[in-house]
Amino acid sequence: MDDLSHLKRLSAVRTNAGVKFLTPAAFPGNHCPMHTALALSSNIRGMSTLVIGTSECGGYSCNVIARAKEFGDALHWMYVLDANEVVFGCRSGVAEAVRKMDRAGAKSIMLIWTCVPEVIGEDPEGLLHELQPQVGARLCFVQMGHFKCNSYPSGYWKTLRAFADLMEPQAQRPDTINILGRSPEEEHVPLPELLTLLQKRGYNLRMLAPKSGIEDFVAAPDAVLSLVLSPYMNPLAEEMLTRFHVPYISLHEAYSVQAVDGLYAAVGSALGISPADEFSQTRRSAETLERRVSDMLFGTRYLTTHRNALAPLPLALYLAELGMEPLLLHMEEFYPDDKKWAAALLQKGQNPLLCHMVNEKADAPVLERLGAQLSFGEIPESSGKIPCVSYLYELYGQIGYERTALLLTRMLAAFEPTTGGA
Numbered sequence: 001m002d003d004l005s006h007l008k009r010l011s012a013v014r015t016n017a018g019v020k021f022l023t024p025a026a027f028p029g030n031h032c033p034m035h036t037a038l039a040l041s042s043n044i045r046g047m048s049t050l051v052i053g054t055s056e057c058g059g060y061s062c063n064v065i066a067r068a069k070e071f072g073d074a075l076h077w078m079y080v081l082d083a084n085e086v087v088f089g090c091r092s093g094v095a096e097a098v099r100k101m102d103r104a105g106a107k108s109i110m111l112i113w114t115c116v117p118e119v120i121g122e123d124p125e126g127l128l129h130e131l132q133p134q135v136g137a138r139l140c141f142v143q144m145g146h147f148k149c150n151s152y153p154s155g156y157w158k159t160l161r162a163f164a165d166l167m168e169p170q171a172q173r174p175d176t177i178n179i180l181g182r183s184p185e186e187e188h189v190p191l192p193e194l195l196t197l198l199q200k201r202g203y204n205l206r207m208l209a210p211k212s213g214i215e216d217f218v219a220a221p222d223a224v225l226s227l228v229l230s231p232y233m234n235p236l237a238e239e240m241l242t243r244f245h246v247p248y249i250s251l252h253e254a255y256s257v258q259a260v261d262g263l264y265a266a267v268g269s270a271l272g273i274s275p276a277d278e279f280s281q282t283r284r285s286a287e288t289l290e291r292r293v294s295d296m297l298f299g300t301r302y303l304t305t306h307r308n309a310l311a312p313l314p315l316a317l318y319l320a321e322l323g324m325e326p327l328l329l330h331m332e333e334f335y336p337d338d339k340k341w342a343a344a345l346l347q348k349g350q351n352p353l354l355c356h357m358v359n360e361k362a363d364a365p366v367l368e369r370l371g372a373q374l375s376f377g378e379i380p381e382s383s384g385k386i387p388c389v390s391y392l393y394e395l396y397g398q399i400g401y402e403r404t405a406l407l408l409t410r411m412l413a414a415f416e417p418t419t420g421g422a
Contacts, residue, residue, distance in 0.1 A: 003366045004328075007353045010342050016334040022355040023362040034114050034144040035064055036155025038076075041110040042068035046214035048075040048106035048137070052094055052122075053114030055080050075106050081116060089122060095131055102135035108166055108214045110159070111141040118145040138218070140165040153333040156232040163217045164239035170222035176204045177271075178223040178246070180237055181230030182397055183209040192399045194251075194264065195227075197278050203271075208233075221246055225270050228252065229397050231311050234337050251399040253311065253341070255318035255407065257287045260400050282401040289408035290322070297415060298323035300373045303386075306330045306357040308377030309396040313341035315376065316352070320345060326352035327370050330377070374415060387414045 008018050034057060041049045042065055051061045058078040065076045079097045081090050094111070101109055113124050124141040132139050140162045144155055177198060182189075184207040195205060206216055206223065209230075220226075221244035228237050228250040237248035249267055254260050260283075268275050302324055304312045312329040319326065329352050331338075345351075357363050364382040367375070375388045389410050395403055 003369070004353060007328075007355050009351045009353055010329075011346055011351050013334060013342070013354055014339075016331075019331045019334055019354050019356050021359070022330075022357050023359045023366060032060075032114075032144070033152050033155030033158070034112055035060065036152040037110075037112050037142050037144050037159040038064045038155075039068060040156055040159050040210060041112070042074070042076055043210040044212060044214050044217070046073055046107055048077075048101060048109045049112060050077050050079055050094070050097060050101060050109055051112045051114065052079045052090065052117050053081065054116055057114045073105070073107065075101055075104055077101060086116060086120065089120060090117060091122065091127055094122075095127060098131055098137075098139070099135060102137045106137045108138040108140075110162070111139065113141060113143045113145075115145045118143050138166045138214075153232065153335070157235045157335070160232055161235040161239055164236060164243060166214065166218050167221050167240070167244065168218065169244055170219060172224060173204075173222045174224050175202060176206055176223045178220050178226040178240075178248075179205050179207050180226055180228045180233035180248070181209055181252070182207050183211045185211040186397070189397055192229075193279060193282065193402055194267065194275065194400055197275055198271075201273060225249065225267075227267070229399060231335055231337065234335075253314035254399075255315065255404050256321055257283060257290060257401065257404065259318075260286075260404065264400070279401055282405060286401040286404040286408070289405055289412070293408050293411055294322045297374070297411065299325065300415070301325045301327050301371060302374040302376060303328040303367060303370060303372045304330050305367070305375055305377035305379055306332065307380070307390075307392070309393040310376070311335070311338075311341075312376075313338050313345060316350065317341060317345050317348070320348045320350050324374075326350055327372050328353045328355060328367070330355060330357045332356070374411070389414045 007020050013019060034051065038049055038051060038061055041047050051057055058080045061078050077097065079094055085093060098109060111124060113122065124143065128139045128141055142158050142162050179195065199205060206220065208216055208220060221240060223246055226237050226240060226246055226248035228234055228248055229252050231252060234250055240246040241248055247270060249263060249270065251263055254263050264275050308330065312331060316326045316329060331354050360380040364379055367379055368382060368385055372386055375386045377392055378388050378390050379386060395407060
């Protein structure tokens, strides 16, 4: 198809720059990564922020902060560069702003550097090295130039990774486990059965995500183990392993019953417990559904859209095990971890096209001409000819056998009407 000639296949993509827009459009852009960095930081209790950029960034920042949860002990300031600083740099002005925030009572400050300071070559790492001995507030920074990425996810994972700069070595607490990617206020999302079991076994689960306190992140190196529920959290887990030797197990990429078996065994080995026997019912349900889906959907060609909250490459690897074939995958961002998933998918002989979807009206007819038999995520503005596995955002933050069973159930529900039932 000529519509797709500009897209690259998985084998040709090494970084986010290789993921092209599916269709051209007069498009104002996704949220820039500064937006997500600020939204995340301002929703951490006790974290103050300083956005450094142009007047446009300052105005945008006000809108973001207006929607943040209010924590009375945090400050959210903007440092707007003047014309002289755009040419000669803003180091001294930013340094004085940080000192003022420190005197005003900020306990921890995230410095968010936007496009212009990055383009003119400011050195935030050197500045923080100079400033930290002069102030009582803990300092960290992120560089959030939008010109380096298509979209906003780097605003999440780079900000979370930067939280490691606030941490210090701690004496290990053998009863404490970090849960990376679940908010302490996330009561509307069912607690995964593995975490429920760990609570029953007497473990203290420290939830690290928006609405957590900065003190929770600072104390995180004392944990015996970190369990990762979100792809945004993997870079932070890697930092904590490297700097503080806190082991982690990433749970969100595993879908197959066999893969979940292996992860739960790893959790049990790390903690000296035997969790497997506790999940026999949900394991049997997932195993039965796997056999049924493999029989019914073997050879099915599919695509994923921007309405899918699940990381596309780990999902595609699982679907390959069920005999399904990816034609086109939407990538919101090519994450650092995606290289290993890409290599595994290519080893299975699957090499789909990758794209970035933003223009729903123009994208829909292109997707419908692909010949896909199933879509993971809705296709807005479409005729409805491709069955869709919908509401996948409800699976975000879920793990284990129960997530696999729910995903497979929805796949069958989407596909069965087109085959006249099962």
